[in-house]
Amino acid sequence: MTTKGDAGAVAPASESYYVAHQKIYPREVSGRFQRLRTAAVWILLGLYYLLPWINLHCRQSVLFDLRARQFYIFEMVLWPQDFIFLTWLLVLAGLSLFFFTAVAGRLWCAYACPQTVWTEVFLWLERLAEGGRARRLKLDAAPWSASKLARKGGKQLLWITFALWTGFTFVGYFSPIRDLGLRVLQFELGPWETFWSLFYGFATYGNAGLLREQVCKYMCPYARFQGAMFDKDTLIITYDAGRGEPRGARRRGADAKATGLGDCVDCRACVQVCPTGIDIRKGLQYECIACAACVDACDEVMDRVGMPRGLVRYTTQHALDHKTTHVLRPRIIVYGSLLALLFVGFIVALALRKPVGLDVIRDRNALYRLLDDGRIENVYTVKILNKSERAHEFTLTVHGDGEYSIDPLVPRYSVAPGSVYPAILRVRRPAWGSVSGSGTIRFEVVAEDDPRIHAAHEARFLAPAQ
Amino acid sequence: MSVEGGQPVDERRDLGARARKVGVVVWSSFLAACAGTLFLFAFIAPTDIIGPADGSDWQDHLGTYSLGFLGLWCLAAVASTIALYLHNGPEHK
Numbered sequence: 001m002t003t004k005g006d007a008g009a010v011a012p013a014s015e016s017y018y019v020a021h022q023k024i025y026p027r028e029v030s031g032r033f034q035r036l037r038t039a040a041v042w043i044l045l046g047l048y049y050l051l052p053w054i055n056l057h058c059r060q061s062v063l064f065d066l067r068a069r070q071f072y073i074f075e076m077v078l079w080p081q082d083f084i085f086l087t088w089l090l091v092l093a094g095l096s097l098f099f100f101t102a103v104a105g106r107l108w109c110a111y112a113c114p115q116t117v118w119t120e121v122f123l124w125l126e127r128l129a130e131g132g133r134a135r136r137l138k139l140d141a142a143p144w145s146a147s148k149l150a151r152k153g154g155k156q157l158l159w160i161t162f163a164l165w166t167g168f169t170f171v172g173y174f175s176p177i178r179d180l181g182l183r184v185l186q187f188e189l190g191p192w193e194t195f196w197s198l199f200y201g202f203a204t205y206g207n208a209g210l211l212r213e214q215v216c217k218y219m220c221p222y223a224r225f226q227g228a229m230f231d232k233d234t235l236i237i238t239y240d241a242g243r244g245e246p247r248g249a250r251r252r253g254a255d256a257k258a259t260g261l262g263d264c265v266d267c268r269a270c271v272q273v274c275p276t277g278i279d280i281r282k283g284l285q286y287e288c289i290a291c292a293a294c295v296d297a298c299d300e301v302m303d304r305v306g307m308p309r310g311l312v313r314y315t316t317q318h319a320l321d322h323k324t325t326h327v328l329r330p331r332i333i334v335y336g337s338l339l340a341l342l343f344v345g346f347i348v349a350l351a352l353r354k355p356v357g358l359d360v361i362r363d364r365n366a367l368y369r370l371l372d373d374g375r376i377e378n379v380y381t382v383k384i385l386n387k388s389e390r391a392h393e394f395t396l397t398v399h400g401d402g403e404y405s406i407d408p409l410v411p412r413y414s415v416a417p418g419s420v421y422p423a424i425l426r427v428r429r430p431a432w433g434s435v436s437g438s439g440t441i442r443f444e445v446v447a448e449d450d451p452r453i454h455a456a457h458e459a460r461f462l463a464p465a466q
Numbered sequence: 467m468s469v470e471g472g473q474p475v476d477e478r479r480d481l482g483a484r485a486r487k488v489g490v491v492v493w494s495s496f497l498a499a500c501a502g503t504l505f506l507f508a509f510i511a512p513t514d515i516i517g518p519a520d521g522s523d524w525q526d527h528l529g530t531y532s533l534g535f536l537g538l539w540c541l542a543a544v545a546s547t548i549a550l551y552l553h554n555g556p557e558h559k
Contacts, residue, residue, distance in 0.1 A: 067527045069511060083508035175528070192528040218486055219493045 023140070024213060024277040026123065027133040027269075031296025040111040041120050049169055052177040057389055064174050070418055076350070077387055077418060081357055088346050095342060099335040101226055103327070104235040106290035109223070115215050116289065118166075118208035119275065122159060129155035133272065159209045160201075167201030213276040217287050227286065232317040233326050237290050239270075239281045239312050240320065247281070252305065263311050269301050270294035270312055280312055356394070357385035358455040360443050368462045375405075375428045376463045382423045384445055384455075386415040392447040394421075400441035400461060402429050412448075427461060438462045491550060495542035502538040507531060 054061045056074060063072045071078040071086075078085055100107050109116060130136045130151050142148055171193050172180050183189050189197070207215050216223055230236070244264030264281070271279045273293040278285050280294045298312040316325045363379035371377055384394055396411040398404050407426040415421040427441065441461045447453035512530035 066531055080508050080511070083504075086504065086508075190528065192532050195532065219489055221494075221497075 022277065024275065025133045025136050026275045026277075026293070027272040027297075028127065029273040029293045029296045029300075031299055033292035034296050037111060037116075037120065037291060041117045044112060044114075044117050045121065049165075052169060052172040060176055060178075062173065063176065066174055068418065077389065079357070079385065079387055081385070082353070085346070085350065085353075088342070088349070092339070092342055092346060095335065095339045097222070098229055099332070099339050101229040102231070102234060102331050102335055105230070105237070106226060106288070109216065109289035110291045113289075115207060115220070116291070118204055119212050121162065122208045122212070123275075125158040125162060126155055129158055159205055163201040163205035163209070164197065165201075166204045167197040167199070170200040171197050213287070216276060216289055223286055223289075229331075231329070231331070232321075232323075233329055235314050235316060236284055237280065237288065237292055237295060237312065237314055238284060238317075238320060239264075240310070240315075241281070242320070244281070244311050263302070263307050265301065265305060267301055269297040273297040353387075354453075354455055355386070355388035356392070356445060356447065356453050356455045357383075357387060358443060358445050358457040359383040359385070360457045360459045362459060362462075368464070370431065370464075371428065374431050376431050377426055377428045378461050380425045380427060380443075380459060382425050382443060384413055384415050384421045384423070386417055386419055386421070388453070389417045391416050392449060392453060394445045394447055396423075396425070397444050397446075398425075398427055398441055399444065400429075401439055402435035403433055404429050404441060404461075413445075429461065429463065431463065436463065437465050487550060491543055491546040495539055495546045498542040498546075499535055499539035502542065503531070503535045506534060506538070 051062045052060055059072060061072070061074055065072065069080050071082075097108055126136070130139055139148055139151060168180070168184065169177070174196075175193060180189070180193065183193075211219075244262045246260070246262055247264035247266040248259075248261045249266055250259055250261055270281065271277075271294075273296070274280070275291060275293065276287040276289060278287045280288065292314065294312045295314065299309040302309050302311055318325045359382070361381045361383070363381070366379070369377045369379075382396065384396075386392055386394075392415055394413050394415060396406075396413065398406050405428050407428070411423065411425060413421050413423055425443075429435070439461050440458055442456055442458050444456045445454060512527045515530055
């Protein structure tokens with residue numbers, strides 16, 4: 001039996017279309033872009049591991065409190081009612097990705113993607129336990145021995161410890177981390193907290209320790225569609241074939257022109273440092289995460305052989321073709337304008353967000369009730385949400401066309417910060433007064449200490465038709 | 467471990483075609499479950515499901531969120547598997 005490939009070629013059915021994975025042993029590299037990447041790792045992972053330990057207003061500065069259903073992000077407190085802000089933030093993040101990719105290529109992949117930064121740390125730990133590239137190659141090729149077992153075991157110990165710490169920190173964003181830490185020490189962690197710590201730790205270990213570049217190559221959706229955001233003016237890392245070819249080794253100090261060779265000395269340093277194992281000299285490939293390790297490696301070699309830097313560099317296709325690179329182009333203007341508009345809208349909406357919310361639910365058990373004194377009564381459950389970080393005393397009033405009265409007469413509610421106060425309110429109106437039939441009434445709450453803090457909600461008042 | 471084209475090949479780390487398909491299903495359904503959980507629990511509180519009396523316990527809340535997420539993940543994984551199965555139509559067999 002045979003199967004037909006894309007190009008119409010006939011291949012045996014048992015033949016796999018997947019190439020066997022080759023373990024990549026990226027060589028350590030130094031240079032300006034590596035320094036930038038290292039800084040990004042320290043800043044981003046530093047924030048991840050330290051933020052939950054920083055307190056603000058006697059609470060964790062960043063806490064997604066699932067129990068209270070409140071998200072604390074520094075001064076901002078988001079409630080389920082503020083879901084729109086989270087959605088807005090996600091849209092902003094997505095659009096930023098589009099914008100920065102169109103301008104400068106895969107900046108996200110190179111410097112900020114969690115996969116990149118955690119893989120970098122796992123690589124550091126691997127080097128710490130097993131040594132540099134040459135030693136790791138030799139170690140993997142060597143038969144099992146006590147030394148190999150110790151090095152491999154040491155690496156696994158470092159990886160697992162780091163992964164568990166990562167998992168613990170992750171749970172610490174959802175459950176106060178100081179209390180969580182105490183309970184870990186007392187072996188009193190809940191079953192779900194244990195599960196998520198292990199789950200996230202395992203995911204970190206698997207993705208950054210074992211799979212590494214395979215996540216970018218096979219699992220990352222962004223790697224597949226980022227090509228749609230690229231054009232000939234997008235910043236990419238590329239090999240200057242015009243300058244480098246024909247490549248070949250030559251003696252130190254030899255005149256390249258006389259030998260007929262280009263500037264590439266074919267040292268393969270760019271291949272050895274690549275974390276995804278590609279050869280940038282073959283052109284732009286989707287596996288390239290634009291980490292610029294090849295740029296640093298090539299610059300180092302160019303310095304050594306006394307040739308100008310930049311054989312592999314950040315550039316654009318237009319620049320390579322000796323054409324003008326346009327930074328401002330329609331897609332950049334569209335992405336940039338949308339991003340600016342949404343960002344300004346987000347800030348304005350956030351600034352105008354009311355620190356108090358009011359929810360009014362009619363009693364569903366009875367439409368209305370006729371009282372002995374000839375009035376009609378509707379019962380409501382009123383929920384006052386104090387979204388601020390201070391307690392407030394709220395006064396509630398009801399307005400509408402007609403003579404409405406409420407029970408309790410002067411409803412005052414003291415609502416603690418970040419909490420909901422549910423109250424039962426009876427609203428009454430004469431059955432046959434100036435107004436009859438159903439109508440709309442307006443509930444209003446005002447903070448007694450600050451009249452600017454107020455909220456209103458409209459509801460139906462049901463009454464028999466005349 | 468063997469050597470292929472001058473590069474050492476570690477077969478233990480080769481995901482293989484089947485494992486890659488599993489990876490695609492698991493990963494894409496995980497992303498869908500993350501978004502689904504955010505959306506679902508923005509509108510439904512655990513107390514709406516387990517009742518306020520039981521909802522006072524933190525572990526009950528976390529359990530509801532966790533089961534919600536895992537349930538959505540399973541659902542999305544089933545959908546992804548069916549999509550993958552149907553994508554590989556009879557002409558591929």
